Amino acid sequence: MRVSLRAALVLAAILLAIAPVLSGNAFYQRIAALVVLAAISASAWNVIGGYGGQVSFGHSVYFGIGGYAALLSFTKLGLPPIAGAPLGMLASLLLSAIVGLPSFRLRGHYFSMATIAIAALAELLVTNWGWAGGAIGLMGPATPRSPADLLFRSALPYYAIFLVVLAVLLALTWWMQRSRMGFYLRAISSGERAAESLGVPIRRTKLYALFLSGAFTALAGSLYAVMIGFIDPDSGFGILVSVNMVVMAALGGAGTLFGPLAGAIILVPLEETTNAVLGGGGSGAAYVAYGIIIMLLARFSPGGLAQWVPRPSAEKRVRRAA
Amino acid sequence: MLLEASGIVKAFGSFRAVDGADLALAENELLGLIGPNGAGKSTFFNCLAGEARPTRGTIRFRGEDVTMLSSAAHARLGLARTFQVPVVFAGMSVRENVMVGAFLRHPARHRAAEKADEVLEFTGLAAQAETPASALGTAGRKRLGIARALATEPLLLLLDEALAGLTSAEVEGAIELVSRIHARGITLVVVEHIMEVIHRLTQRVLVFNQGRVIAEGTPAEVTADAAVIEAYLGRRARRLAR
Numbered sequence: 001m002r003v004s005l006r007a008a009l010v011l012a013a014i015l016l017a018i019a020p021v022l023s024g025n026a027f028y029q030r031i032a033a034l035v036v037l038a039a040i041s042a043s044a045w046n047v048i049g050g051y052g053g054q055v056s057f058g059h060s061v062y063f064g065i066g067g068y069a070a071l072l073s074f075t076k077l078g079l080p081p082i083a084g085a086p087l088g089m090l091a092s093l094l095l096s097a098i099v100g101l102p103s104f105r106l107r108g109h110y111f112s113m114a115t116i117a118i119a120a121l122a123e124l125l126v127t128n129w130g131w132a133g134g135a136i137g138l139m140g141p142a143t144p145r146s147p148a149d150l151l152f153r154s155a156l157p158y159y160a161i162f163l164v165v166l167a168v169l170l171a172l173t174w175w176m177q178r179s180r181m182g183f184y185l186r187a188i189s190s191g192e193r194a195a196e197s198l199g200v201p202i203r204r205t206k207l208y209a210l211f212l213s214g215a216f217t218a219l220a221g222s223l224y225a226v227m228i229g230f231i232d233p234d235s236g237f238g239i240l241v242s243v244n245m246v247v248m249a250a251l252g253g254a255g256t257l258f259g260p261l262a263g264a265i266i267l268v269p270l271e272e273t274t275n276a277v278l279g280g281g282g283s284g285a286a287y288v289a290y291g292i293i294i295m296l297l298a299r300f301s302p303g304g305l306a307q308w309v310p311r312p313s314a315e316k317r318v319r320r321a322a
Numbered sequence: 323m324l325l326e327a328s329g330i331v332k333a334f335g336s337f338r339a340v341d342g343a344d345l346a347l348a349e350n351e352l353l354g355l356i357g358p359n360g361a362g363k364s365t366f367f368n369c370l371a372g373e374a375r376p377t378r379g380t381i382r383f384r385g386e387d388v389t390m391l392s393s394a395a396h397a398r399l400g401l402a403r404t405f406q407v408p409v410v411f412a413g414m415s416v417r418e419n420v421m422v423g424a425f426l427r428h429p430a431r432h433r434a435a436e437k438a439d440e441v442l443e444f445t446g447l448a449a450q451a452e453t454p455a456s457a458l459g460t461a462g463r464k465r466l467g468i469a470r471a472l473a474t475e476p477l478l479l480l481l482d483e484a485l486a487g488l489t490s491a492e493v494e495g496a497i498e499l500v501s502r503i504h505a506r507g508i509t510l511v512v513v514e515h516i517m518e519v520i521h522r523l524t525q526r527v528l529v530f531n532q533g534r535v536i537a538e539g540t541p542a543e544v545t546a547d548a549a550v551i552e553a554y555l556g557r558r559a560r561r562l563a564r
Contacts, residue, residue, distance in 0.1 A: 193405075196373075197402070
């Protein structure tokens, strides 16, 4: 019975994954690519925010660094934008070490507030930094100079690339979740004092999680810039970029492997459809919906949708383990 | 001496919660720590566990100065503790909770799981291994706290009111568990309110009052001590007489 249920789920996932390819509808294909892209950043946020319980509202910093690294590589060095991705990831590691260590001294809401401040500061700095495009932002290549520019008319190639990155990230997260690191992160999330008394190196564990989380958020930013071909302070460092990640992860289930993906599958189409239906003037409608979702989650289902997924009973888990 | 604390002072502003306390603990001893509420037991305890840094004084564990080390470093050296109000790692099963402790000496997952199962067996939690830890009651949570600490394979275990808030049947079970831990060769310090428990468990007791050790000896000796009666038992007796 359970085996058939699991097989059905896998089958459904495969169908869902290839549906955009089969549909041939450019609008759906674009949405599918954006869903996977959002799932990458939300899943990356989930490593430190979900498993580690360190609710960052400043992950747009990493996203923006990735996006700007890509388009700065193009505008300043003439490289294909994707060449900026490793640079962005490297910069995110550096930033994690510089900003992460002191902010990890703060707990709970104070940590969240510090991350908001850092992101706001980054947005302000970039807006006033003429060399990096200032308030106007940066453009990617208008026409492909080589295949390495990753400039495609169809959204499908992006969809494929994003799926591969998401698969790598989820595999890393799965591995982490089962390892000592994952246990330590979850322990820290529910009680730092108790975790530390068991020998858990609090700051080192959080820092490693932030490295993984920040690097993949930066990669998501680079991929976004490659696909959209444009980045400005708001689309890179804006608070809504961070809020997106948090809401998606929270809706699907923070601290679960597939929660952020589930959140992205629900929210991105919602946002894109309201944008398409209501036009430019209605672009805020999705955020009204976000606000409502946050309130409903906080009131009825703090564990996200994952809370409603039936877990195998204790007996069955023992039997399977044996 | 396994653990030696000398001249420990812990001040919060002008208030000295611990005011020059000493303690010397031999290997495989089971020491009781008693005193009225607010006597500074918990603060002293936190200093020993590395959770609070003493304002003055030194603490040596196996000859090494550990005064300024973190509680994580204490755990690595073999000094574990439990909490008066036990915190369970929510969202994890009982076994997974214990594995967090076991990972300290066994970084590989399957070895940590084996160690956890051994500790669960020893502490009588094996039947609840798969239960979500947050579903446990007070007695279960306290037991889980002890199991987690034991999984770090400590030489010295500090138990902070491990028996408070338990029913009398549960107290019996906990006393039995503490005795078995002691029989394993683990040195113990127990902070306790229940005098009867101290009588049954320990050979030596320190009595705390106003941040100082006011008496020391066997449970029988300290209960006969005039200073102790006045500081601790006397006050309660007076309250009962009223």
